[in-house]
Each structure stands twice: as C-alpha cells, then as structure tokens.
Amino acid sequence: MAWGKSLGLSLLAQADYAPFFYDNGPYSSNGNLALFSLTEDTPVGTEIYALNGTDPEGQEVRYGLSFEPGAKEYFRVEPKSGNITLVEQLDREVTEKVTVFVMDANDERPVFKNLPSFLDVPENSECGSSIYKVLAVDRDTGSGGSITFYLQTNGQSSKFAIDRHSGVLRIKPGEMLDYERSTTHFITVVAKDGGGNYNGKEQVMSSSATLTINVIDTQDTPPSFVGTPYFGYVYEVSVPYSIVPTPYDMFLPYCDISPLSYAGTDGVFSINKTSGVISLLTYPIYLKREIFNMKVKASEVSPEGNLMDYGFTTVVIRVVDLNNHPPTFYGENGPQNMFEMTMYEHPPEGEIIRGLKITVNDSDQGSNAKFNLRLVGPGRMLRVVPQTVLNEAQVTILVEDSAAMDYEKFHFLTFKLLAVEMDTPERFSATADIVIHLLDTNDNAPKFSSVYYIARIPENSPGNSNVVSVTATDPDSGFWGEVKYSIYGSGADLFLIHSASGIIYTQPWASLDAEVKSKYNFYVKAEDAEGKYSLAEVFVTVLDLNDHPPEFNENFLEKTMIIGALVKIEAQDDDAEGPNNVIEYSIMKTDPENIFDINADTGEIKLKSYIKSMDIVQNITKQNDCTWSVVVQAQDRGSPSFSTTTVVKIDITETQLRGPWASFFVQSRDKPLHILGMIAGVISLMVVVTVFISTIMFMRNKKSNRILPHRRIRSMVSGRHWPPPPPNAPALPPLLPGGRPGDRQWVVPTVLGTVAQIKPKRNRNRPVDSVNAALVSELKMRLDQRSSYYGLVNL
Secondary structure, eight states: OOOOOOEEESSSSOOOOOOEEOOOOOOSEEESSSSOOTTTTOOOOOOEEEEEEEEETTTEEEEEEOOOOOOOOOOEETTOOOOEEEEEEEOTTOOOOOOOOOEEESSOOOOEOOOOOEEEEEOOTTTTTTTEEEOOOOOOGGGGOOOOEEEEEEEOOEEEEEEEOOEEEOOOTTTOOOTTTTEEEEEEEEEOOOOETTTTEOOOOOOEEEEEEEEOSSOOOOOOOOOOOOEEEEEOOOOTTBBBOOOGGGGGBBSSSOOOEEOOOOOOEEEOOTTTTTTEEEEEOOOSSSEEEEEEEEEOOOTTTTTTEEEEEEEEEEEOOOSOOOEEEEEEEEEEEEEEEEEESSSOTTOOOEEEEEEEEEOOOGGEEEEEEEEETTTTSEEESEEEEESSSEEEEEESSSTTTTTOOEEEEEEEEEEEEESSSOOEEEEEEEOOOEEEOOOOOEEESSSSSEEEEEEOTTTTTTEEEEEEEEEEGGGGOOOEEEESSSTTTEEOOOTTTTTTEEEEEEEOOOOOEEEEEEEEEEEHHHHEEEEEEEEEEEEEOOOOEEEEEESSEEEEEETTOOOOOOOOOOOSSSSTOOEEEEEEEOSSSSEEEEEEOOOOEOTTOOOOSHHHHHHHHOSSOEEEEEEEEEEESSSSSOOOEEEEEEEEEEEEEEHHHHHHHHHHTTTTHHHHHHHHHHHHHHHHHHHHHHHHHHHHHHTTTOOOOOHHHHHHHTOOOOOOOOOOOOOOOOOOOTOTTTOOBOOOHHHHOOOOOOOOOSSSSOOHHHHHHHHHHHHHHHHHHHHHHHHOOOO
C-alpha cells in the first residue's frame, strides 16, 4: 500500500537560512524518511522512524507530518525528538493505489549556482559570523542527490569554515580578518554528493570552485613608518632649501586608507607636510654639529580635513664633508657599539645568527666610503659577511665552528667587529663589541672520575654497610646535569647504590664471607635525564678477618720417631689469607722437659741435638718404655690471635737403617701406599735410564757401521802401534793310546795362515778395483813381517 504525506521543519525564531533534513539513505532508520518501507503486521504504537534535521544557524528545530486531503492519518510525530509512531493498523490488501519507483543512478555531478564569485568582507567582521552561503544542486535523488560542502586547505591554516550541509561560510571562532596582514583570501569550496550506484559500482562525484574574499580595510591602525631607522645627508657645500636625501621608504609610512600629513622642524631642517620631503633651512657651514636627529610626525587626515591617529619616527641627518667620518655600526635604535644576544650552544655550521641586527655605514661617498669588515674573537667560531662594503651594508654573522661554541667552556663569547677604510689615507675605522650569551643543551654524557673503582670491606660487615662512593659529573647545567646512578652485572647481587649520591652499600640481607668469595666486580652506570650515560667498573675485595682458629685433625695424635729423624704434625686454618691463616707451632708441655724441638713454621718435631742413641733416651726416662706425650700449640698470626692445642704421643725407637731411608720407612709404616709409590718411582726411573743408555749405544753402533770396508782396512794398516803379541801356544795334548812321539806333527795355526786361507771374492758384476787389490797386498806384507817378528812355532 502507499500513503500520501509530507514532512516539515519549523524554527522557534527567525533565521537567515532554512533548516534541512539529513539524507542517510534508503535503508536508514533515521533521516528524511526517503524510500522508507514498513510491513503491514507492524503493531500499533511502534516507533518506526526518527526524523533527523538541523539548522545552519544552530537554532532549535521542530518536526511535523502532513497528509493528503481525505487520507487516513496512520502516523504521528513527536515535534521535538522527531520520533514517528504507528497509530493505525496497516492493511496492505485494502489499498488499490500502486506507486512504481524508478531508482536513480548517481550520474550527475554537483553544480555550483553562485561560484566562482568575489566577496568583500570588512576586516572588523566578528568571528563566527556568516559571510556567504554556497549554493549547489545535484539532479540525482537519494544519497546521490545529497550534497556536503568542504573547504580545500592544501595543508594551510584557514580563517574560514563551512557548514557541510547548508553551505554557510563563516569566519572561524577565534579568527579575525586583518587587512594590514592580508588583503585577499582565496577559498576553494568542494561540493561532494553522498555517492550512489552507477553501472554496478559505487560512485562519489564532486565539484570545486573558488571564492575570492577581499578584506575591506577599516580605520583601526595608526600610521607606522617602515624601514626605520632613517638617515639623511647634506654636504657642507649645500645651499638652503636643498632637499636632504633620505631613503625612499620614508615617504611611504604604513597606514590605513586615509591620506597623511607630515610635520617636523628643528630650525635646521623642515619637512613638506604632503610629500614628506625634508629640506635644509640654513648653510651647513654654520652648523655646529654633524648629526641631526629630526623627529617627524605622520598624521591621518579625515575627509573633513581633521588630523586623527599619528605616528612618529626619527630621521638621522648627517652633514658630510671630505672624508671626515669613520664607518659606524647601527642597531635597531641608531648608532650602537655593543650588541648582545642569547642563543643555544652548538648551532649548526653555516647558520645565520639572526639575533644580531647590525648595520654598518660610512657617511662618506665613493672610495671614501669603501671599507673592510673583520670579526676578531676566540678561535674561528664565527665569520662575517660581507667582507667588503661600500657605504652601507647589513652585517651577517655565520657559524663557522659549531663544536667550539660550547657552554661548558664559554658561558658567553665576546667578539670585536672591525670596519676599516680601504683606500683612504686616514684609514678611519670603527669597532663594535658583540657579546653572545650561550644557553646550555644536553650535549654531554656523565663522566666518572675514574674508569674503575677499587673498594675493600671487612667480611662479616652488617647489611647496609658503605662500600665505596663513586662520582660522575655531567658538565651540562640544570636538570641535564643531574646524574642518576645504577649498578648491574653478575657481581652486583649483594650490593645497592644510592641513585643520587653514588654511595654503594651492601644489601640489608647480605653476608660477606672472604672464605666463600673474596672478589666481586660489577659495573656502575651514570645516566642523565635524557638517557646519556657512561660506565665504570667496581672491584670489591672482601677483607679477611681472623674468625677461624687453627684446627688439628684430631685432639690426640700418635707418632713414632726414629732417633735422628723428624715427626711432623699439621693444623689447618680456614681463614682466607695471611696472616690470619699462617700458623706457628710451639711445644707447650712435655715431661721431662728439654727433650724435643719443634719448627715453628713447619710443625716438624725432633729430638734435641745431644740425644743420638737409645741409651741416652733410657738414661733420661729410666724406663724401658720410651714414650712421651707432648702438648703442641698451633697459633695463627691474626689479630686477635687464635690458638688450639693437641696431645702428640711420640714413641721413640732405634733402627739399623741409617740415613733418610730409615726415616722415610719409619714415618710411612702406617702408610703402605707411600712405600709402594716410592718403589714404583724407583723402578720407573731405572727403566728410563736403561732405555736411554740403550738408545745411545744403538745410535753409536749405527754410526760406526756406516764406514766403508776399505777405509777400515786402511785405518788398520796405517796405525803406528802394533797390536799386542798373541798368547803362548797351548800344551801338547796327550798321545793317543798306542801312539808314538814323532808319528804326527802338530802345527799351531798362525795369523798369516789364517789370512792366507781367505780368498777374496770377486764381484761377478764388475772388475776388481785395482786400489783394493793393492791394499790387500800391502796387508799381507805387513802380516808377514809381524809373523817373522814373533817367530813361527812349528811342532
């Protein structure tokens, strides 16, 4: 079914622009009720929709519904909230009227009706006031026909704002137009539709146009001169009523829209009230001064001819003669020879120091006004440009060495700015002092007084005991120079540090024991407010206290002493270092006395030197049992000193063995492993010596076997001494039974015979060497001579 209705919005007060509904689309539950549908079974009394609208002027809106004449009123709207309620039961089958809707496609772009345009706005318009309403239409329906407005700012701040629905352009709250700052504003307005379907795709279309706003000046600013200070010059040859040359800017004082009137005279110079031209009234040669300060007043003139707001300036007029003026430095208020400014340390190199506004001027003309500029000061921190000036120049100071401009070294810097004429005989010059006060920055990290700290603390010190105080300084000023300390590292578990003072102390629960651990090291960190830091290493030594007495393994010891040998006892001291763990031994008691001596350092006990046999011992004891009980004390060298005693039962005996072996075996009789170890060591030593000797003999034999045979023979025959004579022949053996003397002759073999029987073997592969043959012949001859010498024995 369908029903006829219309919507309405009304205001409580009259406004410049009509209210309007928000178009939130066909499927929204609030807006302008466009294309809204409802099922016939909706219960009566149901809130089915919420009208939503606004007023561009911010006024309160009221809502209402109107129906076609004769139509049944099915709905009711609440005027303030806009909520629509169903008040009659719907029946779709009763109504015969059919409405066919042709759905629009978003194919039309918004079109401005009053842009581009020009708009004049007085500069005294109130902030927040409406100055223009932008109109645009979009022939599409629904969301595609709804238009929202925006200002395109391109990232720049704008003094204007536009209502996105009504197109009303306003001056932003808190913003004011100022003709003296900007006379024209260009506003780009963008009109964008709500988007819609086109060719199956969602499409948003927009248009833009420019609104040119001309700011209309109003009478709100007094005249002000630009380009000050002003300087004028007259020569000593000038005549009265001649014009004093002044900068052109003097004739253009800044004002609003009213004409100006000038006034000013001091009896020497006068100014034209209309043009502002200054004229000379007398001859310069009669003037007693070279510089004149002429005060000029510029007043606004009303249309009626009355003088209104006014402004003042001073014109400095110099009387110029032949090179009689040196260069002069000027500040914002005239001649100045002291310039001061404040800046942060370490400015970027090449940066212009903008806090110094210095102008240099030489009132002479031509070559007389040409001079050099030079900056003299500590190091090469700054340089001046230009270096050569003709008449007048703005002095620019550039940063040359940023690192040298350090607040920690110089709280302020003083430079001399020199201007010296170049081509004049007089070489006039001028100087100006430039004082730069430096402000600190956080350009330094804290620095420790040492890269490491060594501390000592007695063991058993209570918790929270001070260990060492570390110190780091940060030359930066203020909170940048405040240092915060912390510690870390594997050795820092037992220690804490006061973050402000740098005092390191032990944990409240810490228990230091030199016998457990005597060395600790960790790192301490000094950090400023911005996180710049440095590190140092801390070495802590736990000092040993004499808190352990010496201890023997047993309170009663039994030892056997051989006369002439030693008995050794030993105690242990658990202190970490000397002299607390150094032990001295002494005999406290023995009966009878004066029997034993003890080595205080080693604990070795021996008999007195006069006791050399058991007979002497028995004479002393008068008993066969030679056993003494000796009370021995072990005392450390700590302060205070601790001691302990033990009773040593010494059984004196005598053995047939002598020397250290006897002492060793007696002392080791209760320690068989010591004896076995000694025997094994002796055997191993003998094996090593045997192998060593065998190796030497083998190497010697191997070397001797390398001699050639003919060289060995030559050495034999060339010797000067004959070998010893052979032994006498043995006795004749007995005759065999039945034998007779003379039946058989026995021949004693001789060396010659033996040699004669040896036949040299020839080498089948090569002929016999003639040299070897000669050697063999010579050997035979020698042997024959020896046989003749001793005689041959023939039996």
